Amino acid sequence: MRARLCAVCVMLKGIVVVVSFIISAYSQAVPAQESTKSPAVRDVTPPGMIRAYRTIEPTVIPESNLPKFSNVQVLQDGTLRSGTKTIQLYGVTLPERKKLCTSSRGFRWTCGVTAYVALRNLVQSQSIACNILSESEKHVLAQCKVDQTDISVWLLQEGWAELAPGVNEKLYANATALAKTNAVGLWSNGPPDGVDKPQKHR
Numbered sequence: 001m002r003a004r005l006c007a008v009c010v011m012l013k014g015i016v017v018v019v020s021f022i023i024s025a026y027s028q029a030v031p032a033q034e035s036t037k038s039p040a041v042r043d044v045t046p047p048g049m050i051r052a053y054r055t056i057e058p059t060v061i062p063e064s065n066l067p068k069f070s071n072v073q074v075l076q077d078g079t080l081r082s083g084t085k086t087i088q089l090y091g092v093t094l095p096e097r098k099k100l101c102t103s104s105r106g107f108r109w110t111c112g113v114t115a116y117v118a119l120r121n122l123v124q125s126q127s128i129a130c131n132i133l134s135e136s137e138k139h140v141l142a143q144c145k146v147d148q149t150d151i152s153v154w155l156l157q158e159g160w161a162e163l164a165p166g167v168n169e170k171l172y173a174n175a176t177a178l179a180k181t182n183a184v185g186l187w188s189n190g191p192p193d194g195v196d197k198p199q200k201h202r
Contacts, residue, residue, distance in 0.1 A: 066129040069144075074120040078161075080128070080144070087140045090133055091152040091172045092161035094119065101186060109191045115160035118185075122146060122154065159185015 069082035078094030080087040099112030123146050130142035144151050155161035156175035163176045180187045 066131055066145075068127055068129050070127045072123050072126055072128055072146075074116070074124055076116075078116065078119060080123065082128075084138060085140055086138060087128075087130065087142055087144065089152045089155070090141055090143045091164050091167045091169065092155050093164045094155070094161050095186065103189045105189075107190060111186050111191070114191055115155075115186065118158065118160045119151075119155060122149070123151060159187050162186070 069080075069085065069087065071082060072087075073081045075081055075086070076097060078089075080089070095112040095115050097112045097116050099110075099115075100108045101111035102108050126146050128144045128146050128151070130140065130144040132140055132142045134141045150171075152161070153171060153175045156163065156172055157178050159179035159182075163172055167173075179185055183189065
């Protein structure tokens with residue numbers, strides 16, 4: 001009888017050892033699996049916009065593959081319209097049309113209207129090719145060219161736009177610096193010849 005009890009005890013101890021080993025192995029495996037999972041990423045994309053995954057430097061796409069927008073119209077706020085799409089030029093902030101600039105001699109001139117006219121003269125009724133960075137049903141943020149001219153770079157180097165907040169690409173920063181160095185557009189001491197007559201600030 002005692003021998004049978006000892007045999008049972010040995011079997012129970014063996015079972016306990018095996019169960020303990022299984023539990024230990026499982027507890028070590030679960031954290032390892034959980035550690036391989038990617039952390040949750042919060043999506044803060046505004047409603048109506050498609051989330052764009054890109055690096056700081058916008059991807060360069062061959063011009064022949066870029067979407068084309070025809071019969072471009074310049075809206076009052078400096079955005080572009082083609083068909084049902086409104087296009088925001090990447091990298092630039094245009095002045096309000098009512099903006100007045102003042103020269104060092106105290107003369108005011110309509111730099112906002114002049115900047116609007118400069119953009120309109122460049123792209124109005126033209127076809128443009130755009131590298132789209134983000135897009136919704138009716139709105140597009142894009143880098144655009146008319147012929148071989150990058151519209152945003154042209155506006156910056158001619159002084160008719162300012163560098164948009166958060167934009168630090170060298171191409172745009174250099175264009176802005178060039179405009180300031182040459183004192184043109186918004187950084188000039190008055191309007192271009194033949195644009196309008198400055199008024200003395202009182």
